[in-house]
Amino acid sequence: MRKKLALSGAGALFVLTLAVPAVAQFNLDLDKLLDIGRKAAQLREVPPEEEQEIGRGVAANLVGIAPLVPDAGLQRYVNAVGEWLALHTERPELEWRFGVLDTADVNAFATPGGYIFVTRGLLARMDSEAELAGVLAHEMAHVLRRHHLKAIQKNALMGIGVDVASFLAAQKGVQRADRLERVAAVGTELYARGLDRDDELEADRMGVVIAARAGYNAYGLPEVLQALEAINPGDSHAALMFRTHPAPRARLDALDKAMVPELDRYAAQPELAGRFRKVVRDRH
Amino acid sequence: MKRILLAALAGALLGAPGLGAETGTLVRASELKAEPFTDSTTIARLAEQSQVEVLKRQGAWARVRAREGEGWLRLLSLRLGGGPVPAARAESADSRLEAAALSLLGVGPKPQPTVATGVRGLSEEDLKNARPNPRELERLNQYAVSRRDARAFAGSAKLGEQNIEYLAAP
Numbered sequence: 001m002r003k004k005l006a007l008s009g010a011g012a013l014f015v016l017t018l019a020v021p022a023v024a025q026f027n028l029d030l031d032k033l034l035d036i037g038r039k040a041a042q043l044r045e046v047p048p049e050e051e052q053e054i055g056r057g058v059a060a061n062l063v064g065i066a067p068l069v070p071d072a073g074l075q076r077y078v079n080a081v082g083e084w085l086a087l088h089t090e091r092p093e094l095e096w097r098f099g100v101l102d103t104a105d106v107n108a109f110a111t112p113g114g115y116i117f118v119t120r121g122l123l124a125r126m127d128s129e130a131e132l133a134g135v136l137a138h139e140m141a142h143v144l145r146r147h148h149l150k151a152i153q154k155n156a157l158m159g160i161g162v163d164v165a166s167f168l169a170a171q172k173g174v175q176r177a178d179r180l181e182r183v184a185a186v187g188t189e190l191y192a193r194g195l196d197r198d199d200e201l202e203a204d205r206m207g208v209v210i211a212a213r214a215g216y217n218a219y220g221l222p223e224v225l226q227a228l229e230a231i232n233p234g235d236s237h238a239a240l241m242f243r244t245h246p247a248p249r250a251r252l253d254a255l256d257k258a259m260v261p262e263l264d265r266y267a268a269q270p271e272l273a274g275r276f277r278k279v280v281r282d283r284h
Numbered sequence: 285m286k287r288i289l290l291a292a293l294a295g296a297l298l299g300a301p302g303l304g305a306e307t308g309t310l311v312r313a314s315e316l317k318a319e320p321f322t323d324s325t326t327i328a329r330l331a332e333q334s335q336v337e338v339l340k341r342q343g344a345w346a347r348v349r350a351r352e353g354e355g356w357l358r359l360l361s362l363r364l365g366g367g368p369v370p371a372a373r374a375e376s377a378d379s380r381l382e383a384a385a386l387s388l389l390g391v392g393p394k395p396q397p398t399v400a401t402g403v404r405g406l407s408e409e410d411l412k413n414a415r416p417n418p419r420e421l422e423r424l425n426q427y428a429v430s431r432r433d434a435r436a437f438a439g440s441a442k443l444g445e446q447n448i449e450y451l452a453a454p
Contacts, residue, residue: 059424060416066406067420068427075427083434088445092431099424105406115424119406129441185414192408198453205451215443219344222360230365240406249311249363256360258451259344261322266448267343272441 044163046112046149052095054152054164055113057184059097062117066103069120074100077279081129082116082136088213091144098136106231106238109191110139112149121237123280125227129272133214134221138207145206147199152187194244204251205258212266218259219267225252306338308348308362316355320345328352338364 046054068075075098082098094114106121116139118132126132142148153164164183171179194200204221212218229248231238245251313332318325320342328350330336336348336357346359429437 056421057416060418060421061414062406063420063424064415064417065410067417068423072427075424076429079427079429080434080437083429083431084438084443087431087434095428097424097428099427101406103406107406181416184416188411188414191406192411202453205453209448209450213446213448215438215445217343219359223341226359226362226364229363240408252360254454256358257454262448262451264344266446267345269446270441270443272443275441 044165045146046153046165048113050165050168051146051149052113053180054149054183054187055111055115057180058111058148058187059115059117061184061188062101062109062111062115063099066101066105066119069100069102071100074279078118078132078136081133082140085133085137085140085210085214086114088210089140089144094143096140104237105240106228106235107241108135108139110142110148111187112143112146112152114140114143116140116143122224122241125231126224126280127227127271127273127276128217128220128223129276130211130216130220130270131224132220132276133211133216134207134219135224137210137214138203138221140210141203141206142195142199145199145202147195147203148187148190151190151195151199152183155186155190191244192240197246200245201251201254204255208255208259208263212263212269215269217267217269217271218263220271222252222255222259225255306364308336308338308346308357308364310334310336310357310361311363312361314357314361316348316350316352316357317345318355320347320356324356327355330357336362338362 078100079098082096086092086094086096091114096114096116098116099118100123101117101119103119104121105119106125107119108122109115109117116136118135118139122135123132126135149164167183168176168179207221208218211220225248228238228241229252233242310330310332314330315326316328316330318327330350330352334350336350339347339349339354341347341359342356344359345356346362348355348357348362
């Protein structure tokens with residue numbers, strides 16, 4: 001109850017600051033005004049610099065849980081594929097970073113601002129560079145569309161009462177660092193709940209296109225989804241990934257419908273299984 | 285001698301089902317095509333849940349051997365790995381994959397502990413209690429690859445750039 005009141009207070013504040021024309025236009029229906037206030041708060045964009053800062057915080061948390069695989073060659077290879085993909089997106093200027101996390105868990109993560117991670121466990125289920133590209137591009141799509149940032153924002157509205165940009169903007173120094181840390185914590189915890197189903201499906205549709213733009217076989221991501229489908233649903237290493245994503249078959253069916261016929265033209269592009277094997281499989 | 289060798293080779297390539305071959309289960313009734321094109325001749329209609337042997341993949345298509353003959357199926361019409369498998373078998377397959385995963389990245393094979401001590405996970409609990417590791421993040425920055433190097437990397441593999449619009453939501 002108390003929380004609700006606090007939220008209403010924040011909403012009313014937004015009504016006053018952002019939705020003045022609405023007051024003139026409509027009768028004073030408080031619920032409606034609060035709703036407008038909330039929507040305005042959700043739409044308020046986090047500036048790129050803060051998006052990057054939040055991302056850095058979330059990324060630092062992720063490598064705090066599972067460090068990077070100690071193999072510079074492997075890490076650079078994944079960064080090369082990722083940077084090449086980034087050049088075929090609408091945000092090539094972001095400081096994209098790519099890392100392989102040293103965990104047997106099967107998963108991949110994107111943070112705001114362009115930090116992308118795949119786990120060693122997921123990499124082990126891939127057979128080619130085109131598959132790696134498909135997975136990285138799916139994660140990059142989350143960044144391009146600011147899916148996580150929007151989810152943090154929604155969550156922040158409930159937790160801190162104002163939008164993220166305002167929450168950070170008023171502060172300086174230690175206090176600001178503390179607040180950034182809190183936002184990063186919200187962003188990290190988000191991976192336990194996952195994104196909206198539609199955001200995941202959108203990232204799938206964008207991922208296959210980005211990979212194909214960069215010259216890879218467009219079916220790399222679907223092939224990884226097929227490999228995920230073959231994992232025993234009871235496998236604990238894949239539990240979090242399964243719980244936070246639509247079922248692989250549902251994603252495959254959606255992709256199948258969306259990709260035919262346009263993307264079939266790009267199904268014959270290179271898969272680069274040989275190079276992938278050389279770097280990922282045969283190095284050790 | 286040569287002929288015997290060739291015959292043995294052919295036998296190894298054509299026969300011996302299951303020897304390295306991937307199995308697939310149809311997730312929907314599908315047409316088995318003579319060529320990997322939608323408008324190619326239909327060899328047979330395969331029922332949902334039919335089992336096939338996947339011989340090779342080519343783009344969006346898989347060349348398969350079915351009871352009705354050999355031909356092409358849409359790759360995404362297949363569930364790979366032979367469909368529902370008994371838990372015990374699936375588990376051994378998982379641990380085999382796991383061992384491969386560890387060794388391929390130089391971690392070396394480890395016995396799988398029943399309690400996950402020393403095995404890093406990324407569970408809900410881990411995500412809630414995360415502590416930042418700025419030094420590890422600094423390491424990540426050192427692995428960054430410049431645009432120029434990325435271009436060279438792509439060029440060496442002859443990855444050709446394409447102009448493609450994003451796909452519309454259904």
